Amino acid sequence: MKTTTLLVTSVAAVMASGAVADRVLSSALFEAQKQAEALVTEIKSAFADELRERTIELRKRGQEPACTPDKLVTRREYGTLSRQEKLDYINAVKCLQSLPARTPANVSSGAKSRFDDFVVTHIQQTMTIHYTGNFMPWHRWFVWSYENALREECNYTGYQPYWDWARYAEAPQDSPLFDGSDTSLGGNGDYIPHKGPVISPPPGVGGGDIQLPAGVGGSFVTTGAFANMTVNLGPVGGLLGVEPGPDGGLGYNPRRLKRDLGGAMNMRYANWTTMNTPDFDAYRHVSEGVPYTAEIGPHGGIHYTIGGDPGGDLFTSPADPAFWVHHGQMDRMWTYWQALDPATRKAEIKAGNYGHITWANDPPSRETSLSDVIDMGYAAPSITIGEVMDTTSGPFCYFYL
Numbered sequence: 001m002k003t004t005t006l007l008v009t010s011v012a013a014v015m016a017s018g019a020v021a022d023r024v025l026s027s028a029l030f031e032a033q034k035q036a037e038a039l040v041t042e043i044k045s046a047f048a049d050e051l052r053e054r055t056i057e058l059r060k061r062g063q064e065p066a067c068t069p070d071k072l073v074t075r076r077e078y079g080t081l082s083r084q085e086k087l088d089y090i091n092a093v094k095c096l097q098s099l100p101a102r103t104p105a106n107v108s109s110g111a112k113s114r115f116d117d118f119v120v121t122h123i124q125q126t127m128t129i130h131y132t133g134n135f136m137p138w139h140r141w142f143v144w145s146y147e148n149a150l151r152e153e154c155n156y157t158g159y160q161p162y163w164d165w166a167r168y169a170e171a172p173q174d175s176p177l178f179d180g181s182d183t184s185l186g187g188n189g190d191y192i193p194h195k196g197p198v199i200s201p202p203p204g205v206g207g208g209d210i211q212l213p214a215g216v217g218g219s220f221v222t223t224g225a226f227a228n229m230t231v232n233l234g235p236v237g238g239l240l241g242v243e244p245g246p247d248g249g250l251g252y253n254p255r256r257l258k259r260d261l262g263g264a265m266n267m268r269y270a271n272w273t274t275m276n277t278p279d280f281d282a283y284r285h286v287s288e289g290v291p292y293t294a295e296i297g298p299h300g301g302i303h304y305t306i307g308g309d310p311g312g313d314l315f316t317s318p319a320d321p322a323f324w325v326h327h328g329q330m331d332r333m334w335t336y337w338q339a340l341d342p343a344t345r346k347a348e349i350k351a352g353n354y355g356h357i358t359w360a361n362d363p364p365s366r367e368t369s370l371s372d373v374i375d376m377g378y379a380a381p382s383i384t385i386g387e388v389m390d391t392t393s394g395p396f397c398y399f400y401l
Contacts, residue, residue, distance in 0.1 A: 036275075043336045051069055051072065072398065075401070078161040078185075079176040080401075090185070096114045101114060102114065103379075110246070117377070119234075119316060120233065121378070122317070123233065125138075126314060128359070131353075132356060133356055134374060134385055136334050137388045141388050146324055146380075160324060162325055165329060166270045170267060180223030186221045189261075190219040190221075190222055191219070195214055197260075197304065198241070199240070199296075200238065201292050216261065217258075217260045218308070221256070226257060229256070233253065233310075233316055235315070257308070259311060260308045280348045285297075306320060373385075
């Protein structure tokens with residue numbers, strides 16, 4: 001399939017203040033969403049054709065494919081789930097939070113649950129899984145492993161939902177994900193007057209501080225399914241004035257969940273411009289932005305839309321249940337982008353400075369290889385990058401609605 005010529009409106013150019021600018025921005029978001037929906041329809045059709053043709057071809061060769069149209073499962077947007085489906089997902093996450101950790105205490109004394117096992121793995125590897133060649137495949141396996149734990153260990157019968165950022169961009173705190181209802185992933189933090197966070201580079205990483213806009217929360221989450229949830233690990237680093245927790249964030253540091261949701265960051269970064277990028281290098285730079293500049297892309301932009309503690313911590317962010325729906329959307333975008341040209345994009349991890357094994361290739365390092373191992377620590381089994389490049393091969397058989 002040829003790359004679509006459909007252009008998606010970027011909202012980044014209309015971030016001026018005032019009622020007129022707000023109306024322009026709302027209009028741009030609405031138009032972008034309409035175009036995105038048309039693009040999704042095109043992608044789904046092409047994907048279905050590719051999977052069907054591949055199934056037929058393999059069977060002609062006498063091979064039975066592991067993933068076929070009748071076996072394909074779909075991940076769905078959180079707001080489209082029924083009330084019972086949302087409750088089932090929430091209960092599975094709480095189950096994972098209640099199961100004992102597999103991480104030994106001498107590795108992380110703060111890991112108290114299976115949920116925490118995933119947080120420890122992310123903390124330990126943050127500096128080698130961001131702005132590196134394994135970023136997209138590592139997080140794809142991370143999310144799938146989390147989904148698999150929910151299903152295998154907590155009897156969850158659904159699949160990992162995602163957060164369609166643009167759908168709720170003007171007020172994410174009012175979305176089905178965060179509206180404070182019993183089917184939300186917890187509400188926004190209680191409002192307190194405050195300034196926005198300041199991103200500060202971790203030790204050893206170049207760049208200056210960046211002031212971000214404040215959300216409309218800032219304090220503890222007291223509503224919704226994860227009201228008053230306890231965070232055990234972190235913080236580690238990435239925000240000015242935030243001191244690391246015990247043992248560099250791996251020690252036990254119980255505290256209440258905080259969030260600072262608001263529309264400013266979401267509206268600035270939640271767009272579909274990644275779909276227009278011609279190669280993986282361009283895709284990665286649009287998706288993840290440039291480290292420690294204002295162009296932080298939808299990945300960082302939505303992490304800081306969640307904000308608070310641990311959502312605003314570069315290392316500990318998986319300790320907020322919202323991390324998983326955000327990275328579900330990150331994988332959805334990559335899956336769609338791959339589907340626009342599957343012949344080349346399902347084997348492509350070369351991405352300039354983002355294609356190496358060190359953060360933005362600093363210090364200079366070798367390029368990432370498809371044979372490199374994705375290490376899940378004590379959270380889940382390991383796998384190679386090459387095995388997770390296609391959501392309909394290897395251990396996978398899923399797509400996104």
